[in-house]
Amino acid sequence: MRARDIMTSPVICVRPETPVREAASVLTKNRFAALPVVDEDSRLVGIVAxxxxxRDRIPTDPRAHIWRADGDNVEKEAPPGTVGEVMTKTVTVMTPSADVADIAERMVERHVRSVPIVDGPRLVGIVSRQDVLRTMVRTNDAVAADVRQRLCAYAGSWRSWEVEAADGVVTVRGELPDDDAKRVVVALAQSVPGVNRVHIQERP
Structure with missing residues (x-):
């Protein structure tokens, strides 16, 4: 399963000059955890979470901090007003052909909730933790149907194959001419979101 199979595209994103308040509105409206930041040529320049x-934008309530000294309540400077001033410029990215397993591992290692997908410098999609989790909760019928569709598109007349799915494990039963065909069947089945393992059962 590759990034292109589960990524969201086109991507809702913002520009460096976008006001922080507007970016916050986009995040809350769409229930996103982060937004990619792009320039006028759709090149990724950062991400804002x-x-x-x-950060430093919610004022303290003096009623909750009556113990503070007077010096702690002095007026502070206005916080940054644009996305470009608060965004993270070093971004973890992957390509459309990236293995989703690698993306999930990168999310865990780097404590990020979404990974922009780029083709060269251009943003083409984004994969969130929710996208990865959705592959884990697809119904068995949906997974089996997708595998059948891909096998039929590849094999054409090999309609006698049976496909079953159970909790991420796909079983394919049918006649396979050789080992190369088996490898192709396994690769096609594993490319379907929600498939963890593939078993081949050849008919006599």
Whole structure:
């Protein structure tokens, strides 16, 4: 399963000059955790997350901090006003052909909730943790149907194959002419979102 199979495209994104308040509105409206930041040529220049937008922006309530000294309540400088001032410029990215397993591992390792997908410098999609999780909860019928569709598109007349799916494990039963055909069948089945393992059962 590759990034292109589950990524969201086109991507809702913002520009460096976008006001922080507007970016916050886009995040909350769409229930995103982060937004890619692109320039006028759709080149990725950063990413802005929820934490970036709220940092140093929510004033303290003096009723909750009556113990503070007077010096702690002095007026502070206005927080940054644009996305370009608060965004993260070093971004973890992957390509459309990236293995989703590698994307999930990268998310865990780097504590990120979404990974922009790029083709060269251009943003072409984004994969979130929710996208990865959705592949884990697809119904068995939906997974089996997708595998059948891909096998039929590849094999054409090999309609006698049976496909079953159960909790991410796909079983393909049928006649296979050789080992190369088996490898192709396994590769096609594994490219379907929600497939973890593939078993081949040849008919006598």
């Amino acid at each position: 929820e934490a970036d937008l709220i």
